[in-house]
Amino acid sequence: MPFLRVLIVEDDPIIAEDIKEMLTNVNYSVQGIAYDKNDALEILDKTKPDLVLLDLNLSGEYEGFEIANYINSKKIPFIYLTSYSGKEILDKAKNTLPMGYIVKPFNERELYSAIEIAIYNFSKFLIPIDLNRENINKLITNELTQKEFEILKGLYEGKNNQQLAEENFVSLNTVKTHLKNIFEKMDTHSRSETIAKINEILR
Missing domain, CATH: 3.40.50.2300 (Response regulator)
Known part of the structure; x- marks a missing residue:
């Protein structure tokens, strides 16, 4: 990715x-x-x-x-x-x-x-007021894990893959895997589409 x-x-x-x-x-x-x-x-x-x-x-x-x-x-x-x-x-x-x-x-x-x-x-x-894992998981079929949610929060903060890896103490490949899982669970295909969808469903 x-x-x-x-x-x-x-x-x-x-x-x-x-x-x-x-x-x-x-x-x-x-x-x-x-x-x-x-x-x-x-x-x-x-x-x-x-x-x-x-x-x-x-x-x-x-x-x-x-x-x-x-x-x-x-x-x-x-x-x-x-x-x-x-x-x-x-x-x-x-x-x-x-x-x-x-x-x-x-x-x-x-x-x-x-x-x-x-x-x-x-x-x-586009950040929604109340971005938390519980609210998001109520609105999607396959729930995000805690680590996936942490990556999602970083994505919302505009952080790139390198920053996400360093802040979560994981490799770049692990970040890419988490992002792939997030996109699949959110039924999205990109960072901006994911941000827009979260903003829409939590509005």
Whole structure:
């Protein structure tokens, strides 16, 4: 199981491949690359990425805003990638509630930092008031073990696999196994989908 599954929406194939390389260098998994709006919507219908990197200006049109609205309906966090930083564009972007906004060109460290912060902020944005194992287990068929619940809490706090392993004194492979079990029991396929589902059922 990868650390984080990311969808890249970028109309320049060279830039898309550069981003893919940056992501794999920091142990993220690229779930797909979309070069236009139709590609992006199709991939989003078929898969459940944990995060979307979204080029704002696709093929000379600001289709990123339209895609952003669809992403929000799926309750998936996203970060805009753009060459534009003017006030008018920023104001429009803010209304679509991105978890970040990266101005091109950017490097691997900047991308990694933006993604980690985005996942953390998304988890905080959706955390339910009363997150406890007993309440969750009342609402699912196969109950979470105490250790699985501890991993789930860490996931909600925006922690990555390495942090989860260190805090729970287990190996990375054990964390991945727990996450796999959590996804199966929650009938979800990704971190962001799990966060959104918990928020929904405990609301």
